[in-house]
Amino acid sequence: LFPMPSVMRKLKGTLLLGAALVLSSSLWAPAFGEASSLGGGGAMGTVALCVAMGVIYGGSWKQSQALREAESKLAEVTTSGKGPRIGALDSLRFVLIAYIASGHFIHTATKNPFLLRMITQINVVVGAFFVISGYVAAYTTTTLGQRKGTERLDNAVEFVVPRVMSYWTLHMVVLLIFSPMFLYVDVAYSGWPTALWHGFISTFMLQAWFPTSAEVWNAPTWFLSALTFAFLALPYCLRVLATQKKEQLRRTLVILTLVSLVPKIAYSSDLHSWGIMEGMLNAKTHPNYAVFNSLRFSPLGALLEVLMGAAACRLVMLDHPQAPVPSGPSMAPLLAMVAVLGLRATGAVQLNDMLTRSGIFIPLWIMFLMRIHRESVSKEGAMLPQLLCKKPLVFLGGISFPIFVVHGPVGQLFYKKAVATAVWGQNMASPQAVGIHWFFLVYWLTVLVCAQILQKCFLESPHVKKASKTLEKGIVRMLS
Numbered sequence: 001l002f003p004m005p006s007v008m009r010k011l012k013g014t015l016l017l018g019a020a021l022v023l024s025s026s027l028w029a030p031a032f033g034e035a036s037s038l039g040g041g042g043a044m045g046t047v048a049l050c051v052a053m054g055v056i057y058g059g060s061w062k063q064s065q066a067l068r069e070a071e072s073k074l075a076e077v078t079t080s081g082k083g084p085r086i087g088a089l090d091s092l093r094f095v096l097i098a099y100i101a102s103g104h105f106i107h108t109a110t111k112n113p114f115l116l117r118m119i120t121q122i123n124v125v126v127g128a129f130f131v132i133s134g135y136v137a138a139y140t141t142t143t144l145g146q147r148k149g150t151e152r153l154d155n156a157v158e159f160v161v162p163r164v165m166s167y168w169t170l171h172m173v174v175l176l177i178f179s180p181m182f183l184y185v186d187v188a189y190s191g192w193p194t195a196l197w198h199g200f201i202s203t204f205m206l207q208a209w210f211p212t213s214a215e216v217w218n219a220p221t222w223f224l225s226a227l228t229f230a231f232l233a234l235p236y237c238l239r240v241l242a243t244q245k246k247e248q249l250r251r252t253l254v255i256l257t258l259v260s261l262v263p264k265i266a267y268s269s270d271l272h273s274w275g276i277m278e279g280m281l282n283a284k285t286h287p288n289y290a291v292f293n294s295l296r297f298s299p300l301g302a303l304l305e306v307l308m309g310a311a312a313c314r315l316v317m318l319d320h321p322q323a324p325v326p327s328g329p330s331m332a333p334l335l336a337m338v339a340v341l342g343l344r345a346t347g348a349v350q351l352n353d354m355l356t357r358s359g360i361f362i363p364l365w366i367m368f369l370m371r372i373h374r375e376s377v378s379k380e381g382a383m384l385p386q387l388l389c390k391k392p393l394v395f396l397g398g399i400s401f402p403i404f405v406v407h408g409p410v411g412q413l414f415y416k417k418a419v420a421t422a423v424w425g426q427n428m429a430s431p432q433a434v435g436i437h438w439f440f441l442v443y444w445l446t447v448l449v450c451a452q453i454l455q456k457c458f459l460e461s462p463h464v465k466k467a468s469k470t471l472e473k474g475i476v477r478m479l480s
Contacts, residue, residue, distance in 0.1 A: 042275065042347050042348060042349065042350035043275075043350065045343060045348035045349040045350070046275070046349050046350050046351050049340070049343070049349050049351070049360070050351075053359065053360055053363075056363075057363075064247075064250050067246070068246075068247045082144065083139060083144045083317065083377070084376075084377055086139070086372075086373060086376045086377070087376075087385075087388070087389040087394060087397075088372050088376055088384075088385045088388035088389060089132060089135070089136060089369075089372075090394065090397030090398065090400070091388040091389065091393040091394060091396070091397040092132065092369075092372075092388065092397075093129075093132065093397055093400045093401075094393065094396040094397045094399075094400040094403070096125060096128055096129055096132075097400045097403050097404045097407075098396075098403075099119070099122070099125055100122045100125060100126060100129075100220070100404075101220075101403060101404070101407040101411075101444075101447065102119050102444075103119045103120045103121070103122040103125075103279065104122065104219075104220065104407070104408065104411060105411045105414075105415055105440070105443060106119045106120060106436075106440070107120070107429075107431065108411075108414075108415045108428070108429035108430070108431060108437075108440070109429075109430070109431055109432065109436045109437040109439070109440035110431050110432050110434075110435065110436045110437065111431045111432065111433050112432070112433070112434055112435070114345050114346065115436065116280065117277060117279075117280060117344065117345035117346075117347075118341060118342065118345035120277075120279030120280060121277070121279050121341055121344065121345075121353060121356075122279060123278050123279055123296050123353040123354070123357065124341070124353050124356050124357045124361050125341075125361070126223065126296075127305050127357045127358070127361065127362050127365070128361070128362070128365045129223060130226075130227065130230065130302050130305035130306050130309065131305050131306070131308055131309035131312070131362060131365055131366060131369070132309060132369065133227060133230070133306055133309060134230070134234070134305070134306035134307055134308065134309030134310040134313070135309035135310065135312060135313040135369055136309075136313075137163075137231075137234055137238065137306070137309075137310060138238060138241065138242075138309070138310035138311075138313035138314055138317070139313050139317065140152070141153050141159070141235075141238055142238060142241070142242040142313075142314060142317065143242070143317075144317050145317065145318065145321070147242060147243050147244065147245065147318070148242055148243065149238060149239055149242035149243075153235050153238055153239050153242070155480070156235040156236065157476055157479045157480050158476055158480075159231075159234070159235040160231050160232055160234075160235065161472055161475050161476050161479070162472055163231050164228055164231060165468060165471065165472045165475070167224055167401065167405075168205070168224075169458075169464070169468050170401070170402065170405055170454060170458065170459060171205070171218075171221055171224060171405055172203065173454070173458055174218060174405050174406055174409060174454075175199075175202060175203065175217065175218060177409075178217075178218070178409040178412075178413075179199070181409065181412065181413065181419055182195075182198070182199070182202075182217040182218075183195050183199075184418075184419070184422070185416070185418050185419060186198055186216075188418065189418070198213065198216040198217055199217070201213065201216065202216060202217040202218065202221070205221070205224050205225040205228050206225060207221070207222045207225045207297075208222050208223075208225035208226040208229070208297045208298070208299050208302070209225070209299065211290060211293035211294040211297050212290055212293060214293060214297040218405070218408045218409055219408050220404060220405075220407065220408045221405065221408070222297055223404075225297075225299070226297065226298070226299040226301075226302035227302060227306070229299035229300075229302065229303065230299065230302050230303040230306040233303055234303075234306065234307075234310070237307055237310070238310060241307070241310055241311055241314055242314065244311075244314065245318075246315055246318050249311050249314050249315050249318075250315070252307075252311045253308060253311050253312065253315075253366070256304050256307055256308050256311065257308065257358065257362070257363065259304060260301060260304045260305065260308075260358045260362075261355075261358045261359055263295060263298075263301070264295065264354040264355050264357075264358050264359075265355070267291060267292070267295050267354055268352055268354065268355055270291075271287040271288050271291065271292075272287070273287050273352055274350075274351065274352060274355070275350035275351060275352060276352050276353075277344065277352070277353065278292060278296075278352060278353040278354070279353060292354075295354060296353075296354070305362065308362065308366060309366070309369070312366045312369060312370055313369075313373070315370065316370050316373045316374060319374070327370060327371050327374055328371060329371065329375075329382070329384075330368055330371035330372045330375055330382065330384050330385075331383075331384055333364045333365070333367040333368040333371065334368055334384070336364050337361060337364045337365065337368065340356065340360055340361060340364070344356065372384065372385060372388075398455065399448075399451045399452055399455045402450070402451035402452075402454040402455050402459070403447055403448070403451040405454075406447060406450045406451055406454060407447045410443065410446050410447050410450060411443060414428040414429075414439075414442075414443055414446075415427060415428055415429050415443075428443075
């Protein structure tokens with residue numbers, strides 16, 4: 001099946017992971033019940049998964065030693081060109097956003113334990129957003145084939161302001177459109193001072209710095225708050241990453257991963273929360289929700305994951321044209337990620353969201369992105385990049401950011417009790433015991449229609465583009 005020995009070595013860890021997953025699957029509850037009904041099965045599955053990941057890490061370390069020796073014999077690349085557009089990345093953004101937009105409101109449509117546990121692992125998957133943001137930033141601002149940055153990194157203000165403005169304008173428009181709804185709830189339950197404070201931190205994207213208030217108004221946009229901080233530091237970090245050799249970049253990835261893991265381990269140890277599923281808990285049922293929020297909303301944690309993406313991208317950008325890296329098929333880490341989410345959903349693996357995110361999901365996601373990147377720029381025409389570049393997915397990828405920004409307010413309009421009762425006379429939530437209620441499709445159709453309207457009538461409007469550019473230049477002049 002795999003005639004190339006190098007490919008077999010690279011896939012060995014992933015195949016062992018698959019074997020561990022199959023072994024763990026025998027422990028699944030027949031009716032996909034809660035983890036507590038599985039007895040010791042969850043612990044056994046967790047140990048098997050951790051052992052499999054240890055084998056993957058060990059194999060990666062051995063491979064890196066071999067690559068270091070081979071790379072030392074290669075001559076420096078003296079010419080560089082512009083990297084081709086990687087369309088698959090846009091489609092992957094939509095896939096991530098679709099999962100998260102579903103996870104935020106799936107509890108309104110089903111009571112099925114397996115479906116709830118499968119689709120509410122948003123605290124795990126959201127880390128992939130930060131990684132892909134760093135990946136794209138590095139791809140567009142550093143030099144292909146050479147250890148240096150482009151002129152885009154010369155001025156930090158000119159680097160940061162356009163990127164922040166690319167999402168702040170739409171963020172503000174959505175806030176203004178839905179501000180009556182946000183103000184109605186805040187004023188009714190907390191008063192005007194609280195409402196004005198929430199409006200202030202939402203407008204200037206400061207939510208992530210206030211863990212207990214990070215999800216006020218348009219809750220998912222805490223991500224933009226954390227990402228903005230990462231962008232503030234990114235031009236200075238990219239100048240360093242751009243000069244690193246592959247050996248140094250691998251070391252950087254290891255260090256970033258370990259630093260990211262430390263607070264997650266501390267959180268798990270202090271709260272004795274090694275095996276909980278945070279997506280299934282709330283402020284009343286979680287051991288300490290404030291501590292959890294300070295970890296999952298942390299802008300510093302977001303910066304680490306953005307830098308992981310940037311370092312991973314640089315590893316691929318420095319591939320030598322005379323010595324291509326046979327990294328294996330991208331389908332393997334993709335299936336492994338899905339399997340990990342599925343095993344946690346069944347209770348066969350009991351490991352909390354934070355540890356799963358940093359110790360398992362993010363490393364697999366980075367492996368997946370690097371393989372997709374290499375497959376996209378190769379001439380062999382791999383299946384998965386071609387699939388991700390199909391027109392329907394390209395279209396959805398094009399409106400993925402409006403989907404992300406608008407899905408939260410639309411969900412509140414239908415499912416937030418105070419709002420839905422005032423607007424529709426009842427809460428539209430109707431969770432089914434087995435399947436998913438049909439109104440969840442109405443929610444999704446509404447989100448897609450709103451996203452397309454925002455894309456066509458706002459983001460692609462010449463007048464909006466001109467006004468945004470003028471504002472952007474004014475801010476750059478003021479800060480320069």
